[in-house]
Structures are given as C-alpha cells and as structure tokens.
Amino acid sequence: MNNLTKEAVKSLADKRMPLFYDYLALPTVSTEHRAIPETVTYVENLIQDLGGETQVLDDLGGHPVVYGFFKASPTGNANKTLLFYNHYDVQPAEPLDEWQTDPFTATEKEGILYARGTADNKGNFIVRLNAIAALLETEDGLPCNIKFLVEGEEEIGSRNLEKYLQKYADLFKADACIWEFGGKDNEERFVIDAGIKGMAYLELTADSAGIDIHSSMGAIVDNAAWRLTQALASMRDVENNILVEGFYDDITPPTKEEKELVASLPFNLESTVAQYGLTRPLITDGKEITPSEALVFYPTMTICGILSGFVGEGTKTVLPRTAKAKVDCRLVPGQTPAHIADCVQKHLDKHGFEDVKVHLLDGQKAFRSNMTDPFVQQVVKSAEKAYGTDTEILLVPNNAGTGPMYIFDQYLKLPILCSGVGWSGSRAHAPNESIRMADFYEGIMHMIYLMGEFGK
Ligand SMILES: [Zn+2]
CATH class of the missing domain: 3.30.70.360 (Alpha-Beta Plaits)
Incomplete structure (x- = not known):
C-alpha cells in the first residue's frame, strides 16, 4: 500500500485546483443544453491528462456519456474494477440575484467553495480524479482498475442512461460502484447509503x-x-x-443485517421537529415501527x-x-x-x-446492495480511516430518496455505495451551492484508502 500523507495529498489537490475551477466555470445546465460539447471535451481531457482512456458515447441520443478507464498498475490487482458514476451536468443557477458570488466563478471564502456544481456533482468527480492522480504519483500506482461513467442528463432525469447501460454493459462491467453523491449530515456524521x-x-x-x-x-x-x-x-x-x-x-423483507443496521441508526426527534417546524406528531408515533425503520424499509x-x-x-x-x-x-x-x-x-x-x-x-424501482458483500465493509473501513475517530460513520441500507441505481444493478449486477463531499449546508440545486474544503480533502483520502482496500 502506498504511503501517501494527508499533507502530500492536500498539496497535490491544491496544485490541481485550477482544473476544478475551470470545470466549474463551464455552465453545463442540461435543461438548457448549455455548454455540453465543451464540457464533454473537458471531462475527456481531465481523464486523458492523467493517462486514462476515454470514449464518448453519443449514438443513442441525449447528451453524450463519457467512459473513462485507468488500468491497475503492474503491482495492483487487475482483476478488480471499481466504477465511479458521476454527472457533468448541473441545475440552472436561477434565481441569480440570490447568489452572493457568481454561480460560474468558483469562489472560496473561509474554507467554503461556492459555485454551481461544487456539491452536485462536479466536486465529487474532481475528488475521485485527485485520488487517482495522487496514487499515480506513488511507486505502487493504482491498486485496481478504475472505470468512470460520467453522464450529462442526471439533472433532467437520466432519460437516456438506461439505453447506454444496456448497450454498453460490457464496457462498464465492474465489480463495485461508487455512486455520484454522498457526504455528511446535519450532525456531521458521514453517511454511506448502500441503496435508494x-x-x-x-x-x-x-x-x-x-x-x-x-x-x-x-x-x-x-x-x-x-x-x-x-x-x-x-x-x-x-x-x-x-x-x-x-x-x-x-x-422484499429486510435481512437480519439490514435490520441490525437500521436499529443502530440515530434519530433525533427534537431536531426533526425544529428543522421542519412540525405541528403534528410523527406518523410513526404509536406504531411498532421506528422512524428509522420507516425511512429505510417502508x-x-x-x-x-x-x-x-x-x-x-x-x-x-x-x-x-x-x-x-x-x-x-x-x-x-x-x-x-x-x-x-x-x-x-x-x-x-x-x-x-x-x-x-x-x-x-x-x-x-428501488435498489439495495447486498449488505454482506465485502465491498460494503471496504467502503466503511476506508471511511473510518479517512474521516478519523471524531467522525461517526453511518451505514444505511438505502437512502429515503430516489435515483436510478436499479438500472446499474440490472445491467451491471454490482454493489453500489455512496461517498461524496456534500454537507448539510451544500444547497444543491439552490443558490450559493457549496462544499467545504476540509470535506474535499477528506473525500480524496477516502477514495485513496478505498481503492487500496478494494485492490487487496
Ligand atoms: Zn442534482
């Protein structure tokens, strides 16, 4: 395993920061079909500049899907392939007068980076590339093969993604997938969703x-x-x-492992009531199921x-x-x-x-990873290492929201877990979208450690 220090990784990420800023400057608003060709070229170049191969898939309609591939180093495990799912498109920046900085000019203030796409989803793509860049600078290189699927229609419902996954299932074939989003909740816990x-x-x-x-x-x-x-x-x-x-x-009834995980999840009634200004009791009150069970299993x-x-x-x-x-x-x-x-x-x-x-x-349809798959513990273990003992790690069988994970499962059959650098103040889709730089650096370490665990 490489001996990358946090300091070395941070300084590499800082050196690569202009690449991130330029990526954020592209106004890739998919609903307006803005800046699509130049963003596709930019994504390709980011991958190629690190020595990865790319293919632009655009034969099935919609905005192109970018495929990227990095081969495991000679000492790495070429039998294992990790797939990163990301999207290069963003939501419109409107209402513009509510932004405190220009939405397409990345601006860092007090450790927080503001721009449309920082959290959703350009930041997570850069985090993953930075992890690869850092590993490539070590003697051991990449511990496993890496594939990317970077689409351009996530913010308009991933309309054409299923067709591409179906036709190119062999190209995107992998052993496990890291989903596009993830991050910390309002109590600074790092949340790993294993489904949706x-x-x-x-x-x-x-x-x-x-x-x-x-x-x-x-x-x-x-x-x-x-x-x-x-x-x-x-x-x-x-x-x-x-x-x-x-x-x-x-x-499908929850398994023993899933039930145990959900039983251990924290649920803060007071903060939920305060956050939404609730005036009625929870609908789980007086029922046999807990709020956490309702959110995940029902x-x-x-x-x-x-x-x-x-x-x-x-x-x-x-x-x-x-x-x-x-x-x-x-x-x-x-x-x-x-x-x-x-x-x-x-x-x-x-x-x-x-x-x-x-x-x-x-x-x-919903999707939930097999919680006994070794990948689940690899993601958790590497997160514990990256985020340290001060940060609680929550493993959740599935998110209470919705997304197109099931089509990845349908054509690729693999466990899918979330990791990302969002935080409770990220304001995805809203004005003043942001990520915190501390989370950004930690996120890179998480991906470095995960690739190490995964390639073992
Ligand atoms: Zn979004």
Whole structure:
C-alpha cells in the first residue's frame, strides 16, 4: 500500500485546483443544453491528462456519456474494477440575484467553495480524479482498475442512461460502484447509503361534468372535488395505514443485517421537529415501527398537491367539473411502479370510484446492495480511516430518496455505495451551492484508502 500523507495529498489537490475551477466555470445546465460539447471535451481531457482512456458515447441520443478507464498498475490487482458514476451536468443557477458570488466563478471564502456544481456533482468527480492522480504519483500506482461513467442528463432525469447501460454493459462491467453523491449530515456524521428508494408518481383525475356549474346545482349534481378527496381518503386511514390492497405485497423483507443496521441508526426527534417546524406528531408515533425503520424499509404514499375549483381571494360559488391530485409513492425493493399504479386503480374501482382515473407519470424501482458483500465493509473501513475517530460513520441500507441505481444493478449486477463531499449546508440545486474544503480533502483520502482496500 502506498504511503501517501494527508499533507502530500492536500498539496497535490491544491496544485490541481485550477482544473476544478475551470470545470466549474463551464455552465453545463442540461435543461438548457448549455455548454455540453465543451464540457464533454473537458471531462475527456481531465481523464486523458492523467493517462486514462476515454470514449464518448453519443449514438443513442441525449447528451453524450463519457467512459473513462485507468488500468491497475503492474503491482495492483487487475482483476478488480471499481466504477465511479458521476454527472457533468448541473441545475440552472436561477434565481441569480440570490447568489452572493457568481454561480460560474468558483469562489472560496473561509474554507467554503461556492459555485454551481461544487456539491452536485462536479466536486465529487474532481475528488475521485485527485485520488487517482495522487496514487499515480506513488511507486505502487493504482491498486485496481478504475472505470468512470460520467453522464450529462442526471439533472433532467437520466432519460437516456438506461439505453447506454444496456448497450454498453460490457464496457462498464465492474465489480463495485461508487455512486455520484454522498457526504455528511446535519450532525456531521458521514453517511454511506448502500441503496435508494424507488418511486411511483401518480396523477389521479376525477371528472364530473362538461363545464363548471352554478353551485346551486349542488342540490342534485355530484362534484369532482368531493369525488377525488373521498377517493384519496379511502386510500389511507386516519391512523396513516395505506389501505390499497396489494400495495405492500411484493416488498422484499429486510435481512437480519439490514435490520441490525437500521436499529443502530440515530434519530433525533427534537431536531426533526425544529428543522421542519412540525405541528403534528410523527406518523410513526404509536406504531411498532421506528422512524428509522420507516425511512429505510417502508414505502410511502404522499399527496403532493390537489387542484380543483376556485381557491383565489374572496368567494366564488362554483361546482367544479374536474379535480386532479399528484401522489408520490416512495417504493422499497421488490415493489414495481406499474404494479403500484395498478393496485391503486383496482382499489378505486372496487370502492366505487371508477370515475377516478390513475395515471403513472414516472416510475423507478428501488435498489439495495447486498449488505454482506465485502465491498460494503471496504467502503466503511476506508471511511473510518479517512474521516478519523471524531467522525461517526453511518451505514444505511438505502437512502429515503430516489435515483436510478436499479438500472446499474440490472445491467451491471454490482454493489453500489455512496461517498461524496456534500454537507448539510451544500444547497444543491439552490443558490450559493457549496462544499467545504476540509470535506474535499477528506473525500480524496477516502477514495485513496478505498481503492487500496478494494485492490487487496
Ligand atoms: Zn442534482
């Protein structure tokens, strides 16, 4: 194993800082298709300048996917390949007047680096390249093969990624994957997610007439808003149990290891209440499941919004002809979006709400790595080494959010874990996005130690 010191790595990273600043200066806003070709070239050059090979894949539509490859050194383990997933695109910088610095001019103030893309996701790509650069300067070189998949449509839903993964599954073949994001939570714990929840995004519509009607007709005419709200109310009771038949059917039960991990996760009720200004008890109160179990192991059903009739200032009597609700269900491993949509429609039909129609607008399956895979402990062990005894490391079977991990699993079949340099003040997608330089340097050490462990 190499004998890289933190000081040596920091000074190398500092020397390479202009490369990071120039990368952040590219306004790669994918929803506006801005600066895509020059960013692709820039990413390629960053990889090639360290001696890596690249391929730009653009034959299947959408923004190009960049493939990168670094071969293990002669003393390294060429039988092991680690895949890094990153994206070169960013969210729009708007609203511009809320930025305290120029979003596309990286600016460091008091140890915090501000620019669009620092946290999401250009910083993590540079961290990983810096780790490779540091290892390449040692006598031992790279302990394993490294592949990169750097896409340009993550911020617009990774629309074409599945096609590329399917066609180029052999090219991206690897033994394990480090996901694009990760970092520290609001209590400075380093969180390693080993999976992610899925999503069934539903739209429910009720139509009860051809036109909006004078509400005096409410004496004899039914009302789309009542139909929809009563239909929604039938789907979940006041105790917050989801009543849709079949909703929970396909859930893969958590393993012993997963249950133990979740039982050990901290949950701070006071800070959660304070953070959101909650005025109601948690819906897990009085239930057998803990908040941590609910966040990791249980699906959700959330009304995101309801639209019908008149909701302006003052009064307007009207009997609305139509009503619409958006409902998202965060799914856990085993559940499929199409089956969930089907169960909801069947439930409505069975309970006399045939007039309420369900449309699946967006669907993603959940993914959870096999927690007994040796890679899981390699990521944890290397994090303990990089972040030191002062930092608590949390291993979480899956994040409560959603992302396209399952397609990596589908075509590459590998464990996927998160590591990154985000922090609770990162403001990804918002004005004044940032990372802390201390996290940046620690993140590089984490990747150096991980490659060492992985290549053993
Ligand atoms: Zn993002």
